Amino acid sequence: MKLVAVRPILYRAHQYEVGDELPDSEMKQAWLDAGTAVMAEDEPAVNVPKATPLTAQPGQIGISNSGNEDDLAGRLPKTIEREAKAPSRSRKK
Numbered sequence: 151m152k153l154v155a156v157r158p159i160l161y162r163a164h165q166y167e168v169g170d171e172l173p174d175s176e177m178k179q180a181w182l183d184a185g186t187a188v189m190a191e192d193e194p195a196v197n198v199p200k201a202t203p204l205t206a207q208p209g210q211i212g213i214s215n216s217g218n219e220d221d222l223a224g225r226l227p228k229t230i231e232r233e234a235k236a237p238s239r240s241r242k243k
Contacts, residue, residue, distance in 0.1 A: 153178060157186040 153172040158165065159181065166172055172187055181187035 151189045151191060153181070153187050154190040155181075155187050159186055 153174060155166045155168055155170050155172055158167055159172065160166075161172070161175075161177060172178075172181065178187075182189070
């Protein structure tokens with residue numbers, strides 16, 4: 151079992167926020183009596199699957215119907231021909 155803060159507690163120049171584990175000290179009974187801390191059961195660690203962070207590409211794929219330059223929408227679609235070429239390592243002087 152561990153002692154967990156229910157309210158913010160300043161103790162010995164350290165600010166404990168809600169949910170932080172408190173040190174077992176002479177203040178333990180005072181915190182429990184005041185309702186600023188509770189004894190919590192140790193919970194087994196749960197393995198949470200990690201997601202791969204991804205972001206959407208800006209714009210949308212599309213073709214302008216009117217031919218107006220102001221009506222151009224989106225980005226160019228990804229194709230093999232449009233992939234960036236890796237720069238060559240040799241430099242000509």
